[in-house]
Amino acid sequence: MIDVLSPCVTFNDHDGSTKSYSYVKDHDEPLGDVSFVPFFEDISIEYDEGATQSVKMHDGSTILLHKLETTTTPPTRSGR
Numbered sequence: 001m002i003d004v005l006s007p008c009v010t011f012n013d014h015d016g017s018t019k020s021y022s023y024v025k026d027h028d029e030p031l032g033d034v035s036f037v038p039f040f041e042d043i044s045i046e047y048d049e050g051a052t053q054s055v056k057m058h059d060g061s062t063i064l065l066h067k068l069e070t071t072t073t074p075p076t077r078s079g080r
Contacts, residue, residue: 012019040058047053049069056062 013021015022017023043055043057045053045055045065047065047067049067052064052066054062054064
């Protein structure tokens with residue numbers, strides 16, 4: 001499972017924002033029925049820091065994953 005938190009939520013997580021975590025949770029609407037999830041073998045990869053790896057999914061599509069180096073410091077909202 002890949003858990004992704006949008007920068008919109010990170011930077012707009014305050015009362016009154018329609019992009020805040022609490023607003024989204026309070027207005028959660030199901031987009032589809034996900035009561036059935038077919039079984040697939042786990043996809044597991046290992047790759048070096050700073051590298052980008054192409055990963056083939058079960059349906060034949062591919063995604064690119066990039067592993068940050070441990071020395072990477074995420075920028076602040078101001079970009080500094």
